Amino acid sequence: MLNPLQNPIQRRRDFFTSGASGLGALALASMLRDDGLIAGDGSFKAPHFAPKAKNCIYFFMEGGPSQMDLFDPKPKLNELDGQPLPPSILEKAQFAFIQKDQARLMGSPRTFKKYGQCGMDLSDLLPHLSTCVDDIALIRSMYCDQFNHLPGQLLMLTGSPFRGWPTLGSWLNYGLGSDSRDLPGYVVLTTLGRGLPGGAASWSSGFLPTNYAGSLFRSSGSPVLNLETPDGITPAMQRRSVETINSLNQRRYEQSGHPEIAARIKNYELAFRMQSAAPELIDLSGESKATHEAYGLDRSERDSSDKTGFQSSFARNCLLARRLVERGTRFVTLFLSTWDQHSNLDSELATNTRISDQPVAALLKDLKERGLLDETLVVWGGEFGRTPLGENRSGFKTVTGRDHHPNSFSLWMAGGGIKGGQILGKTDEVGWGVEEDPVHVHDLHATILHLFGFNHEELTYRFQGRDFRITDVHGNVVEKLLA
Numbered sequence: 001m002l003n004p005l006q007n008p009i010q011r012r013r014d015f016f017t018s019g020a021s022g023l024g025a026l027a028l029a030s031m032l033r034d035d036g037l038i039a040g041d042g043s044f045k046a047p048h049f050a051p052k053a054k055n056c057i058y059f060f061m062e063g064g065p066s067q068m069d070l071f072d073p074k075p076k077l078n079e080l081d082g083q084p085l086p087p088s089i090l091e092k093a094q095f096a097f098i099q100k101d102q103a104r105l106m107g108s109p110r111t112f113k114k115y116g117q118c119g120m121d122l123s124d125l126l127p128h129l130s131t132c133v134d135d136i137a138l139i140r141s142m143y144c145d146q147f148n149h150l151p152g153q154l155l156m157l158t159g160s161p162f163r164g165w166p167t168l169g170s171w172l173n174y175g176l177g178s179d180s181r182d183l184p185g186y187v188v189l190t191t192l193g194r195g196l197p198g199g200a201a202s203w204s205s206g207f208l209p210t211n212y213a214g215s216l217f218r219s220s221g222s223p224v225l226n227l228e229t230p231d232g233i234t235p236a237m238q239r240r241s242v243e244t245i246n247s248l249n250q251r252r253y254e255q256s257g258h259p260e261i262a263a264r265i266k267n268y269e270l271a272f273r274m275q276s277a278a279p280e281l282i283d284l285s286g287e288s289k290a291t292h293e294a295y296g297l298d299r300s301e302r303d304s305s306d307k308t309g310f311q312s313s314f315a316r317n318c319l320l321a322r323r324l325v326e327r328g329t330r331f332v333t334l335f336l337s338t339w340d341q342h343s344n345l346d347s348e349l350a351t352n353t354r355i356s357d358q359p360v361a362a363l364l365k366d367l368k369e370r371g372l373l374d375e376t377l378v379v380w381g382g383e384f385g386r387t388p389l390g391e392n393r394s395g396f397k398t399v400t401g402r403d404h405h406p407n408s409f410s411l412w413m414a415g416g417g418i419k420g421g422q423i424l425g426k427t428d429e430v431g432w433g434v435e436e437d438p439v440h441v442h443d444l445h446a447t448i449l450h451l452f453g454f455n456h457e458e459l460t461y462r463f464q465g466r467d468f469r470i471t472d473v474h475g476n477v478v479e480k481l482l483a
Contacts, residue, residue: 047454049453051451052451055376056331058378059356062340063382063383064340065349065382065409066341067410070349070410071412072427073110074427077107078108079107080107095147096147099393103390105388105430110123115130116421118134118423125350128357128358131361132361135364135373136421137419141439142439143409144384146406148404154198168445170208170213171459172331172449176453178328179330183281186214186215186330187329189332190216190337191337191355193337193338194340314356341401346400367415374416375415377418380413381410386404387403391403407433407434408431417451420483446478449471456470
């Protein structure tokens with residue numbers, strides 16, 4: 001361990017050679033930041049071409065929302081309710097829980113109508129989102145190759161079904177940095193039912209430096225755990241403490257050159273600045289009464305059936321997402337982990353949409369009214385969809401849910417360079433597979449990076465002797481999605 005008391009002459013020399021140059025570097029960074037040449041966190045902005053999106057709000061609906069009950073109406077599925085799939089399809093199928101021999105198609109009780117000038121079909125469970133369809137690009141032809149939650153979520157969030165890879169938010173902050181000096185470039189907000197199988201791997205920086213990892217915020221109380229200054233410690237004392245720690249880290253970095261030490265220095269500085277910025281962020285008292293009502297911040301108090309408080313929690317997170325992008329946060333992920341309906345699909349899906357539909361639509365309208373939607377990409381989706389077959393797992397008395405389904409599912413995008421008011425892709429008559437315009441997860445990631453000004457094949461990071469990228473070895477930009 002480095003002893004700060006040893007060799008005081010050397011320490012003075014270190015201060016004037018490294019410390020003074022460090023002060024000069026800070027002054028230079030400040031000027032470059034003012035001129036817009038580097039990001040608020042000090043990283044150099046380096047898109048490959050002019051971006052259309054500046055920020056991203058990603059709604060991750062953990063568990064796998066049922067596409068044929070929300071976004072992809074299938075009259076033929078209702079007509080064939082109770083019949084088996086053709087053997088040619090069934091024999092090749094993989095399921096998490098369905099018993100193949102007794103598997104039967106299950107229709108949807110939902111009603112669909114066409115909305116907006118574009119005539120987009122949406123379920124009766126989405127009355128608020130239906131008012132935003134002309135800004136939305138609905139992809140009905142998503143597919144992936146993972147049918148269990150953890151690998152499916154990791155694939156959607158990181159491009160790999162394995163732990164240890166950077167998430168999309170980390171890649172974008174690595175490529176562009178953050179426009180906020182006082183808040184993280186990547187923030188995570190959660191409304192958790194059963195929790196996330198991947199835990200912190202769902203917002204990890206993987207093999208990228210740790211300052212690119214997502215910061216988990218809470219919507220009430222202390223925004224970030226362990227961020228509050230202990231009683232009796234003044235800001236000046238805290239500042240001196242951070243400066244001392246960082247001077248030691250700086251000396252160690254000069255000796256080893258290890259990037260994680262540089263990341264640690266940045267994290268200490270950011271944590272110090274967040275102590276004043278984060279409480280202001282979550283103080284919603286300055287928001288208008290109309291805004292509170294539009295997002296539904298008090299819905300849990302008015303709805304006695306909401307024992308969990310999820311309605312207000314998720315609404316608050318949606319409003320916080322808008323406030324974060326206003327303050328320069330590059331990437332915000334909102335998790336709602338209540339969508340894994342193996343049973344009780346009809347009632348639980350109604351609960352999920354009651355939690356999410358109003359505040360998501362309110363956020364889209366709020367961003368648009370403030371002129372932020374053009375530069376803020378909004379993405380909504382889960383790790384996969386649900387089967388057109390009923391869940392007949394052993395031990396279930398009745399069939400009331402659907403199993404995991406990676407072959408075809410729906411996801412929507414809006415803002416940030418997306419051409420709204422369109423439906424992309426088509427599934428077959430019962431929703432088993434994709435028939436037109438298939439979009440793999442890697443294609444989705446390639447398209448998102450393109451909107452932020454990156455060629456996905458060139459945004460790489462060398463790790464263990466290999467150049468890694470989020471799209472692994474394949475992926476194509478979906479040109480039809482671009483405005």
